[in-house]
Amino acid sequence: MKKKTHRGQPRIFRDPKAGPISRVLPLLPLQPVLRRIVRHVAKIHPELFERLESGANKTFLINAKGVPFLLVLKPDPANPTLVARSRHDEIQYDVLVSGKFSTLLQMIDSKTDSDALFFNRDILITGDTEAILLLRNALDDMDTTLADDVATAFGPLAKPLRASINMANRITGARA
Amino acid sequence: MTQLEKPELVCPAGTPASLRTAVDAGADAVYCGFKGPTNARNFSGLNFTKAELTESVKYAHERDAMVLAAINSFPTAGRTDLWKKSVDDAVELGLDAVIIADIGMAQYVAREHPEQRLHLSVQAGASSPEAINYYVEQFGVKRVVLPRILTVAEIKRVHDAIDCEIEAFVFGNIGMMAEGRCSLTNYVTGVSTNMDGVCSPASHVEYEPDEEENLTTRLGEFAIDCISCGETAGYPTICKGRYDTAIKKNYYAFEEPISLNLTRLLPDLIKAGVTALKIEGRQRSRAYIRSVVSSFREAIDAYAIGEEPDISQLIALTEGGKETEGAFKSKTWR
Structure with missing residues (x-):
């Protein structure tokens, strides 16, 4: 079956299931934490950008099921950003990755195989397939885990932050 | 033993x-x-x-x-x-x-x-x-x-x-193909598995879900599978796709994932x-x-x-x- 596709075109995400919590949730306090994480990871893993190639110019929308907000990652080596966005926003993206928070975290930390997650439909990828493959392979070549990097980014504050991540992991893992 | x-x-x-x-x-x-x-x-x-x-x-x-x-x-x-x-x-x-x-x-x-x-x-x-x-x-x-x-x-x-x-x-x-001889990717995308070293290049692959999370897989301009919600998926290769043929509808004509x-x-x-x-x-x-x-x-x-x-x-x-x-x-x- 032949069909014209959207390949290479930015897409717009609208969450039809956005709940009321998402509308009132204040995201402002979260932004500096995310900014610090992404800049720290970029600083200690410069090799990440060599594997990212053209993926560095793409917008990755992360839809962690059960989490009341979305994450938007732009891994531009000159200015990498990770921003939380309301589920009521319309968001332009190149790649959308959806799955349980716990699953996505395991994938980022290479605790579980992303191909197997895809085969088993535990994650869903839409949009620029090449960009997500570049990001997956770049992340997979890192020896440290996100938890390790959070620890080095926040020093004494890392412990409560990791506890928060673990709690979110448990809650969303059970709910999603 | x-x-x-x-x-x-x-x-x-x-x-x-x-x-x-x-x-x-x-x-x-x-x-x-x-x-x-x-x-x-x-x-x-x-x-x-x-x-x-x-x-x-x-x-x-x-x-x-x-x-x-x-x-x-x-x-x-x-x-x-x-x-x-x-x-x-x-x-x-x-x-x-x-x-x-x-x-x-x-x-x-x-x-x-x-x-x-x-x-x-x-x-x-x-x-x-x-x-x-x-x-x-x-x-x-x-x-x-x-x-x-x-x-x-x-x-x-x-x-x-x-x-x-x-x-x-x-x-x-x-796969079912004779090793080193498969030209299916080349036929659809213009990129050769054997000479460019890549089968189903990601740049030509697209996954399109519908509202019920059924997933259509495309390689180039061709739909090669439509995976129902709950079904397991495979690699986006032509040899693992499902097709309608003269003898059977919606089946793995070459090989299943x-x-x-x-x-x-x-x-x-x-x-x-x-x-x-x-x-x-x-x-x-x-x-x-x-x-x-x-x-x-x-x-x-x-x-x-x-x-x-x-x-x-x-x-x-x-x-x-x-x-x-x-x-x-x-x-x-x-």
């Missing part, structure tokens, strides 16, 4: 971290490729620069593991210099073998680097004693990686008629004369490599002391959640 000789465990790596993971998980040898079209896993974000391979070889050799260079795609006219440079670099970096598919590159290695150990890639498609012995006699090939089309009994007969070692795939991707798993046949393969057991999957993650390599390490070690290994965890890593012993068990497998 009787005790068996331990074969060499040959494992994949697409990145330096994967290579270290494979070595740490018990690989005897790791195979990998340079960035670019000179190897048959030229996927986005994968493979090694010369500097990365230098460090990786050092890491492996310090732990008594070998590193094999896969230079196993076919150069087209006017592009042979890139393949020759890859061979030269592999030799310079001290790789333990180069794995070649193209007959011209085999000649180049034999002429320019006669001391370099040479393996014949599965991509060469050499499955008869006549073909294999030709490579052995002409180019000094020391090992052949057999195509996944022979039964264990046939492997034994080949072993008895050739003058080199045999390496056999035991886990991972399996499935992985090769020969754990139960390992004793038979070893008795048939297989020297090295190969795991497919340079495109897979470190998590896959850690799990599969350690499972096979345990399986080989268990068989070596006459015990039955536990291999139950491997099914979770298979394509489509299914496994097969393929043609190794029977020619009627499909």
Whole structure:
């Protein structure tokens, strides 16, 4: 079956299931934490950008099921950003990755195989397939885990932050 | 159960971290490729620069593991210099073998680097004693990686008629196509599996879910599958797609998403004369490599002391959640 596709075109995400919590949730306090994480990871893993190639110019929308907000990652080596966005926003993206928070975290930390997650439909990828493959392979070549990097980014504050991540992991893992 | 000789465990790596993971998980040898079209896993974000391979070889050799260079795609006219440079670099970096598919590159290695150990890639498609012995006699090939089309009994007969070692795939991707001859990707995308080193390039793949999370897979302009919500998925390759044909609707006309798993046949393969057991999957993650390599390490070690290994965890890593012993068990497998 032949069909014209959207390949290479930015897409717009609208969450039809956005709940009321998402509308009132204040995201402002979260932004500096995310900014610090992404800049720290970029600083200690410069090799990440060599594997990212053209993926560095793409917008990755992360839809962690059960989490009341979305994450938007732009891994531009000159200015990498990770921003939380309301589920009521319309968001332009190149790649959308959806799955349980716990699953996505395991994938980022290479605790579980992303191909197997895809085969088993535990994650869903839409949009620029090449960009997500570049990001997956770049992340997979890192020896440290996100938890390790959070620890080095926040020093004494890392412990409560990791506890928060673990709690979110448990809650969303059970709910999603 | 009787005790068996331990074969060499040959494992994949697409990145330096994967290579270290494979070595740490018990690989005897790791195979990998340079960035670019000179190897048959030229996927986005994968493979090694010369500097990365230098460090990786050092890491492996310090732990008594070998590193094999896969230079196993076919150069087209006017592009042979890139393949020759890859061979030269592999030799310079001290790789333990180069794995070649193209007959011209085999000649180049034999002429320019006669001391370099040479393996014949599965991509060469050499499955008869006549073909294999030709490579052995002409180019000094020391090992052949057999195509996944022979039964264990046939492997034994080949072993008895050739003058080199045999390496056999035991886990991972399996297709119906003649190895090194498949042109399906080329037909649809213009990119060649065999000459550009990439089957179903990600730049041409698209997944489109509907509101109920049924997933349409496209390669180029063609829909090659529509996976219902709850169904397992496979790689976006034409040979694993579902089609409407004259005899049947919506079925896997070539092959269903499935992985090769020969754990139960390992004793038979070893008795048939297989020297090295190969795991497919340079495109897979470190998590896959850690799990599969350690499972096979345990399986080989268990068989070596006459015990039955536990291999139950491997099914979770298979394509489509299914496994097969393929043609190794029977020619009627499909």
